[in-house]
Amino acid sequence: MNNQDTPLVSVIVPSYNYEKYIEAALKSIYEQTYDQLELVVIDDNSKDNSCHIINELISSEAFLERFNNRITFISHDQNQGAHNSINEGIRVSQGEYVTILNADDLFESNRITQLIKHLFGSDSEFVFSRIKVIDGEGNDISTVSDQAISFINTQNSIKNFPSVGWSLIPHNTAISTGNILFSRDIFDKLNGFRNLKYCHDWDFALRCLLLSEPLFVETTYYYYRLHGNNTFLTLNDVVDKEVKTVLGSYFKSCRKNNVLNKLAPSPQNWPVQFFEILKNSSIINFWYYSRTIANSFLQFKQNRMDYKDIKKNIK
Secondary structure (H helix, E strand, O other): OOHHHOOOEEEEEEEOOOOOOHHHHHHHHHOOOOOOEEEEEEEOOOOOOHHHHHHHHHOOHHHHHHOOOOEEEEEOOOOOOHHHHHHHHHHHOOOOEEEEOOOOOEEOOOHHHHHHHHHHOOOOOEEEEEEEEEOOOOOEOOOOOHHHHHHHHHHHHHHHOOOHHHHOOOOOOOOOHHHEEEEHHHHHHHOOOOOOOOOHHHHHHHHHHOOOOOEEEEEEEEEEEOOOOOHHHHOHHHHHHHHHHHHHHHHHHHHOOOOOOOOOOOOOOOOOHHHHHHHOOOOHHHHHHOOOHHHHHHHHHHHHHHHHHHHHHHO
16 A cells, blocks of 8 residues: 555554553554554553553553554543543544554454555445454464354354345444444544443444445454453343344434445345345344334433433533
C-alpha cells in the first residue's frame, strides 16, 4: 500500500485487572506491520498492577517512537463498564479507522495491514477475521477445548449463509469486540457501543450491518484468550435479556425499513430467503417478539440508558 492507502488507525485497549496479559497485548500492537497507528489505553479502575505495567511500557522510548507520540492513557477512579471505556477511548482518538484489542487478547502481527487492505478494495465500513483460541499461557486450544471448538464452528458456519451479514443474525460470528475494525464514520452514526454487559459487541455489529455489509478476512487472526476469568463466563444471568434486546432492536429496524445496507437480512432485501431461513431456526421467535409491546418497552428502557451514557460522556 502507498501512503494514500495508510490512514491512521486508532487501537483502543480497554483494560481491567489483566496484569498477567496486558504487556503481551500492548506488544502485539507495537509489533504490527502497519505503520500509522494511534494507541489509546483505558484502565477501568483495575485493582492489580495493570496501571504500573501500562505506564512502564507506553512511556518507554521505543513505544513513543513507534507510535510517533500518539499514545493516550486514561485511568478511571471508578469502574464504568467495558462499553463506556471503549466509547471514551474512541472519542478521544483521532484515527479514520478504529479497532479494539481486549487486554487479555492478542493481534497477529499482519492483522491491521490485512484488514485495511481488504477494506480499501470494497465499499464496506467494517471487517472482522478468523480467530484462534489460546489459553492463559498462549497455547492454541482451538481444537481441544469445547468452548473454543464452539467458537471455531460458529465462524465455520459463515459459509453456510447467503452473505457474511446473514451469519451475524443467529450468532456473533465476529466472536469478540476486539475482532472488529470499523470506520469512525459508522461509529459516529451509531453513537457508539450501547450499555450492554455481554452483547455490546454483537449489538454493535448488527447495527453496523443495517448500514454496511461486513467483510470476513481469512488472511490474519485475532487471538482470543480463554483463561477461566473471561467476562462472558460470569454474565449468564443477563444473557437472555440482552439477546432479546439486541435481536428485538435489529428486527424492529427491519420492520420500520430502517435498512440502508441492501444486503442486510430483512424482508425488503431478501423477500424469499428471509422467512425461509428464520423459520428453520429459533430466531423466528425473536422476529415475532420484535412486534410486541414487551419489546417496545424493552427498547425504550435500553434507549434511555444509552441516552444517559451519551449525555454523561459529552459533559
